[in-house]
Amino acid sequence: MQAFSYVPARTISEAAEILAREGDQAKCLSGGTDLIVFLREGRRSAKVVVDVKGIPELNQLSYSPKEGLTIGAAVPCHRIYNNAQIAAAYPGLIDAVTLIGGTAIQGRATLGGNVCTASPAGDSIPVLIAYEATCIVASRSVTKAIPLEKFFLGPGRTVLQPSELLVALKLPPPRPGTGAAYLRFIPRNEMDIAVTSAGVAVVLDESKTHFVGARIALGAVAPTPLFVPEAGAALAGRPVSDEAIEAAAQAARAAARPITDMRGSAEQRKHLSYVLTRRALWKAVERAKSA
Amino acid sequence: MSNKVLVTATINDEEMSFVCEPRQSLLEVLRDVLNLTGVKEGCNNGNCGACAVILNGVLVNSCLVLGVEINGATVTTIEGITPKEGLHPLQQKFLEDAALQCGICTPGFIVAAKALLDKNPNPTEHEVRYWLAGNLCRCTGYDKIVRAVLDAAEVMRAEKQPV
Numbered sequence A: 001m002q003a004f005s006y007v008p009a010r011t012i013s014e015a016a017e018i019l020a021r022e023g024d025q026a027k028c029l030s031g032g033t034d035l036i037v038f039l040r041e042g043r044r045s046a047k048v049v050v051d052v053k054g055i056p057e058l059n060q061l062s063y064s065p066k067e068g069l070t071i072g073a074a075v076p077c078h079r080i081y082n083n084a085q086i087a088a089a090y091p092g093l094i095d096a097v098t099l100i101g102g103t104a105i106q107g108r109a110t111l112g113g114n115v116c117t118a119s120p121a122g123d124s125i126p127v128l129i130a131y132e133a134t135c136i137v138a139s140r141s142v143t144k145a146i147p148l149e150k151f152f153l154g155p156g157r158t159v160l161q162p163s164e165l166l167v168a169l170k171l172p173p174p175r176p177g178t179g180a181a182y183l184r185f186i187p188r189n190e191m192d193i194a195v196t197s198a199g200v201a202v203v204l205d206e207s208k209t210h211f212v213g214a215r216i217a218l219g220a221v222a223p224t225p226l227f228v229p230e231a232g233a234a235l236a237g238r239p240v241s242d243e244a245i246e247a248a249a250q251a252a253r254a255a256a257r258p259i260t261d262m263r264g265s266a267e268q269r270k271h272l273s274y275v276l277t278r279r280a281l282w283k284a285v286e287r288a289k290s291a
Numbered sequence B: 001m002s003n004k005v006l007v008t009a010t011i012n013d014e015e016m017s018f019v020c021e022p023r024q025s026l027l028e029v030l031r032d033v034l035n036l037t038g039v040k041e042g043c044n045n046g047n048c049g050a051c052a053v054i055l056n057g058v059l060v061n062s063c064l065v066l067g068v069e070i071n072g073a074t075v076t077t078i079e080g081i082t083p084k085e086g087l088h089p090l091q092q093k094f095l096e097d098a099a100l101q102c103g104i105c106t107p108g109f110i111v112a113a114k115a116l117l118d119k120n121p122n123p124t125e126h127e128v129r130y131w132l133a134g135n136l137c138r139c140t141g142y143d144k145i146v147r148a149v150l151d152a153a154e155v156m157r158a159e160k161q162p163v
């Protein structure tokens, strides 16, 4: 691997100071399951690797029914799914964090890293968008909040400047009647990259017979994870029914603009957008009803 | 070019200090600096689990950790699981159940299985298969490996029973 120096940062300002000074020759290290591979393969270069795992704000994992969920950018997947309260409140997120890599990957991999790698197939992203996640971003001088669906520019590219780091993801408390789910299609059961995926969150009315609203996002069908507001809009105000869910799934298929590559053809991915959206919506409805 | 760093960690219950370059992975440090060659390199990119170790109680692939990241941490490798005398029940059952051929994947499987049984002493076959999904074996086939883990779990539960 190329040579670099290593700084275990203790505070946001210490990390931001190095990022401001070194620009794109400084790289944040969270779980390292992407970065170490990228550096080893020469797909990224770094003069300084800034380990952000020791920064308290990036390690925070807290949930309250009033404040919602804060996931520090350096919190590994296993801490999220081993937290019973979070697992109960955000089952759609648990679908995603339990299928990123295998056990040993989940011991290190973080949502901060997943989001900053900005793969169109990043497994945490569609359902985080469905849950209305916001990115908390800090530089030396400012802290700002960016809705996750506005974070991505293209494969591997985000709005994050070299001088900025991701501090945390914030999810609002689930509204009464919420259900969510994440589904991905891969040729085996574990350890593969999504051919296509769908993350959905629905809100049902008090009688649980009508949709109040829904948010739907797709993975691996566009240069970035794809938020499809029109698919969610197709459900608002309608009865929970095959017809309504069919309309939303059709809207997801229409919005998908995939490519053909070694993992699947564009046509297959279009079809999967439809099937996975439909199945994820029914799963989310079931969860909303049993919550 | 050498910017070596001093690292102190507890490895297999022993406090150790070593120097390494930031670019060296924990896998390289364990094998090449500390001579703990039980840990194996398969893919060197996180896909095979041959390099699995337990870091602060959590199963990780040592090829995806930097040596400098373990400063102050606790690491258990296959050497640390092996008792002073005899074999660990997992090792014993891998032998008895013929759960290995070339053996390159074996330390990783045993370390991963140990991490599972520490958390869940009575896993189902399904749980064992999912937990070990990140460990690849090119020669033995997975049925015998899963059988060995389930058999070892049974032995370990029996050993824990108060007499």
Ligand SMILES: Cc1cc2nc3c(=O)[nH]c(=O)nc-3n(C[C@H](O)[C@H](O)[C@H](O)COP(=O)(O)OP(=O)(O)OC[C@H]3O[C@@H](n4cnc5c(N)ncnc54)[C@H](O)[C@@H]3O)c2cc1C
Binding pocket: A027, A028, A029, A030, A031, A032, A033, A034, A035, A036, A037, A052, A073, A074, A099, A100, A101, A102, A105, A108, A109, A110, A111, A112, A113, A114, A115, A116, A117, A121, A122, A123, A124, A160, A164, A165, A166, A167, A191, A192, A193, B045, B046, B047
């Ligand atoms: C075997 C294997 C299987 C995998 N399986 C999956 C899978 O099923 N699904 C999936 O989505 N991914 C998968 N991945 C990819 C990877 O594990 C995930 O993307 C993971 O979430 C990355 O998180 P990390 O903490 O390891 O990131 P890192 O490797 O630490 O960082 C990733 C990138 O983000 C940057 N970064 C990290 N933290 C910050 C921060 N706070 N601020 C700014 N930039 C930051 C880094 O500089 C780097 O460019 C797999 C990887 C491997 C090796």
Ligand code: FES
Binding pocket: B040, B041, B042, B043, B044, B045, B046, B047, B048, B049, B050, B051, B052, B061, B062, B063, B064
């Ligand atoms: S050598 Fe580390 S996972 Fe294969």
Ligand code: FES
Binding pocket: B099, B100, B101, B102, B103, B104, B105, B106, B136, B137, B138, B139, B140
């Ligand atoms: S025994 Fe040879 S790889 Fe598993």
